[in-house]
Amino acid sequence: MRQEIRQGDCVQVIDSMLKGFVIKISSNIVTVVDKDGFEWEYKTDELFLVKSNKETKIHLAVYDNQKWVNQKQKTGSQINYKSSKKVQTKIDAEYDLHIEKLTGNYKRMSNADILDMQIVFFRKRLENAINCNYKNIVFIHGRGEGILKDKIRNELSRTSGLEYRDASFLNYGEGATFVILHKKIKK
Numbered sequence: 224m225r226q227e228i229r230q231g232d233c234v235q236v237i238d239s240m241l242k243g244f245v246i247k248i249s250s251n252i253v254t255v256v257d258k259d260g261f262e263w264e265y266k267t268d269e270l271f272l273v274k275s276n277k278e279t280k281i282h283l284a285v286y287d288n289q290k291w292v293n294q295k296q297k298t299g300s301q302i303n304y305k306s307s308k309k310v311q312t313k314i315d316a317e318y319d320l321h322i323e324k325l326t327g328n329y330k331r332m333s334n335a336d337i338l339d340m341q342i343v344f345f346r347k348r349l350e351n352a353i354n355c356n357y358k359n360i361v362f363i364h365g366r367g368e369g370i371l372k373d374k375i376r377n378e379l380s381r382t383s384g385l386e387y388r389d390a391s392f393l394n395y396g397e398g399a400t401f402v403i404l405h406k407k408i409k410k
Contacts, residue, residue: 226272228245228253228270231244234253235271236269236328243256315359316348318344318345318361318362322337325341346378349379359403361400362400363390363398386402386403386405
């Protein structure tokens with residue numbers, strides 16, 4: 224017997240690695256938010272219940288980026304690395320934009336869809352970092368053909384109140400961008 228899916232339940236997509244929490248149900252369409260804050264819509268028969276909402280209520284804070292980031296800041300989970308100048312730089316956040324890190328369901332996606340998903344994730348994380356008053360963040364985009372790197376740097380160049388450059392080669396190779404956020408940022 225199939226269990227009824229309710230708001231707050233942890234669900235997984237059938238034949239997919241995508242898991243998330245139910246944030247809305249209307250008619251036969253269920254809106255699921257994944258661990259990265261992306262919202263997905265599925266029919267109820269495409270999902271199966273992982274845990275009931277009694278066990279997952281606390282995890283709904285993941286959907287609220289501000290609460291999630293505040294919780295992360297309280298635990299003091301910061302990433303440090305040494306730059307080429309031998310000066311200790313505190314990294315407030317590090318975001319990996321490789322598609323396999325963003326979703327387990329990418330093999331059937333077109334290159335354009337993959338790039339779109341990576342850019343949406345980048346924009347959400349940059350906005351989140353600005354709202355949380357982060358100072359230093361790293362976006363890992365990989366080397367590849369440089370298309371994602373170019374798109375990211377184009378977006379960053381249109382955003383005032385920040386600087387960017389290649390991240391530490393020692394820590395990231397050629398595949399990451401280091402972003403320094405200043406206090407007043409306007410897009």
